[in-house]
Amino acid sequence: MGTGAAGRGERGSAPEVGAGVLLRGPFTGRALRQQGYLVASFLGAFAVLLFVCVTITAGSVLLLVAVGLPLLLVAMAALRRFSRRERRRILNLTGERIPSPYRTPRPTGRPTARLLAHVSEAATWRDLVHLVVASALGAAWFAVVATTWALALGALSVPFWYRYLPHHRIPLMHLSGNEFYVSSTPGVIAFAAVGFVFMWFLGPALLELATRTQTGLGRALLGLSRPELDRREEALRSTRSQAISAAEAERRRIERDLHDGAQQRLVALAMDLGRAKSKLKSGSEEDSEAAARLVAEAHEGVKLALSELRDLARGIHPAVLTDRGLDAALSALAGRSPIPVEVDAALPGRPSPEVESAAYFVASEALANMAKHAHASRAWIDLEYRDGALRMSVGDDGVGGAEAHAGGGLAGLGDRIAPLDGILSVSSPIGGPTQIIMEIPCQIPSAS
Structure with missing residues (x-):
C-alpha cells in the first residue's frame, strides 16, 4: 500500500514545483516525461486528425459506393485507437487511470451495425472534440x-x-530616439546569462501548465461523463447491496444446513453414546449387547455427519477448486450429480480465485436445482474464455419453466456474480430445454 502511494506521489499530476525542481530546470525526470508526452500528444493528434478528416470526407463522398462504409469504419477505429493511447499516456505520466466510457468497446456485426454503434456513442463525439482541441492546443504548447x-x-x-550581427552588437530597444544595445564581451556574457537563467526557470512552469492543461482536457473528454458517472455510482450501490444479500443468503444456508443436518446427527450421536455408557455400567450381557448396537449406530451417525460436513464444505469452496482449478472442480461436481453431466471446459489458464469460486457456485447451484426440479435425463456444462470474459453455460433437457424471480435461487446466482460485474441469463421455455448462461469479465494471464 505504501509503495503504491509513494509511486502516485512521485508521478502525480500536481506536484509541488519547489526550488530543487527549478534549479534543475527542464532536465528533471518529470520535465523530460512532460516534454515527451506533449510532443507525442501533439504529433499523434495532428496525424490522426488529418487522417480522420481525409477518411471521413472520402467515406462520406463514396458512401453509396462499396468502399465508403469501410473508410468510415477505419476513421472510427483510428479515432478510438488514438483516444485509448492518450488515456494510456496520461496514465503513464500521472498515474491516474481514465476509465473507458464506451458502452460497446468492440462493435460487432455487419458494417452498418458497427458504424451505427460508433455514431450512437456519445463518447465517440467527445473523442472527436478532444482530437480537434488537442491538436490546436498541442500545436500551441x-x-x-x-x-x-x-x-x-x-x-x-x-x-x-x-x-556576425551588424556592427557586432545586440540591439535591445529604441527609446526617445536613442538606441540601446550590447556590444562589449562582458555585456554580451551578462545578457546571455540573464536570458538563459530566465528561460531555465520559466521552462518548468510552462511545462507544468501545458501538461496540466492537456491532461485535464483528456480527463474531461476521454473519461466518463457526469450522467455516466452517476449511473456507475448507482450500479456500484446496487452491486454492493447484491453482494451483501448474497453473503447473507449464503450464511443462512450454511446455518440451516448445519442445524438441520450435521448438528442434529451429532445431538443424536451424543444421546446414543450416553445410553451406551449407561448400559455398559450395568455390566449385564444383555445391556452390553445393546450398548454395542448403540455404539455401531453412533459410528454410522458419525460417518453420515462427516459426509454432510464434507458436502457443506464442498458447496462453499471445495479443495479440488483450490488445488486443480475450475475445470477439474466442475468435472468432480458432474461426477457427483444424479443426472449424467457432460463437461466441456477449455481454458488457457486459471482466472482469479474470486472468479473461480463464483463460477463454481453458479454451476453447483444450477445442477442442484436441475436435479430437484428439471426431471432431466442429461445435463451439460460448457466453459470457455473469450473476448476477455469467462463464459459458462449450464443446461439440461428437462421440463423447463425455470424463472429468476426475486428472492429465488436463480436471482441469488445473479447476486453472487454481480460484484464481479458478471451477468446471468436464463432461458427455460415450458417443455425445455433450460440453459443458464453466466459471463464474468476477467483476465487470464496465459491468455493475454
Whole structure:
C-alpha cells in the first residue's frame, strides 16, 4: 500500500514545483516525461486528425459506393485507437487511470451495425472534440516548448555568434530616439546569462501548465461523463447491496444446513453414546449387547455427519477448486450429480480465485436445482474464455419453466456474480430445454 502511494506521489499530476525542481530546470525526470508526452500528444493528434478528416470526407463522398462504409469504419477505429493511447499516456505520466466510457468497446456485426454503434456513442463525439482541441492546443504548447528551448540555447550561444550581427552588437530597444544595445564581451556574457537563467526557470512552469492543461482536457473528454458517472455510482450501490444479500443468503444456508443436518446427527450421536455408557455400567450381557448396537449406530451417525460436513464444505469452496482449478472442480461436481453431466471446459489458464469460486457456485447451484426440479435425463456444462470474459453455460433437457424471480435461487446466482460485474441469463421455455448462461469479465494471464 505504501509503495503504491509513494509511486502516485512521485508521478502525480500536481506536484509541488519547489526550488530543487527549478534549479534543475527542464532536465528533471518529470520535465523530460512532460516534454515527451506533449510532443507525442501533439504529433499523434495532428496525424490522426488529418487522417480522420481525409477518411471521413472520402467515406462520406463514396458512401453509396462499396468502399465508403469501410473508410468510415477505419476513421472510427483510428479515432478510438488514438483516444485509448492518450488515456494510456496520461496514465503513464500521472498515474491516474481514465476509465473507458464506451458502452460497446468492440462493435460487432455487419458494417452498418458497427458504424451505427460508433455514431450512437456519445463518447465517440467527445473523442472527436478532444482530437480537434488537442491538436490546436498541442500545436500551441509545442510552439511554447520549442520557443523556450530555442531562446535558452540561443542565449547560451550568444557569445559565439553576436559578432556576425551588424556592427557586432545586440540591439535591445529604441527609446526617445536613442538606441540601446550590447556590444562589449562582458555585456554580451551578462545578457546571455540573464536570458538563459530566465528561460531555465520559466521552462518548468510552462511545462507544468501545458501538461496540466492537456491532461485535464483528456480527463474531461476521454473519461466518463457526469450522467455516466452517476449511473456507475448507482450500479456500484446496487452491486454492493447484491453482494451483501448474497453473503447473507449464503450464511443462512450454511446455518440451516448445519442445524438441520450435521448438528442434529451429532445431538443424536451424543444421546446414543450416553445410553451406551449407561448400559455398559450395568455390566449385564444383555445391556452390553445393546450398548454395542448403540455404539455401531453412533459410528454410522458419525460417518453420515462427516459426509454432510464434507458436502457443506464442498458447496462453499471445495479443495479440488483450490488445488486443480475450475475445470477439474466442475468435472468432480458432474461426477457427483444424479443426472449424467457432460463437461466441456477449455481454458488457457486459471482466472482469479474470486472468479473461480463464483463460477463454481453458479454451476453447483444450477445442477442442484436441475436435479430437484428439471426431471432431466442429461445435463451439460460448457466453459470457455473469450473476448476477455469467462463464459459458462449450464443446461439440461428437462421440463423447463425455470424463472429468476426475486428472492429465488436463480436471482441469488445473479447476486453472487454481480460484484464481479458478471451477468446471468436464463432461458427455460415450458417443455425445455433450460440453459443458464453466466459471463464474468476477467483476465487470464496465459491468455493475454
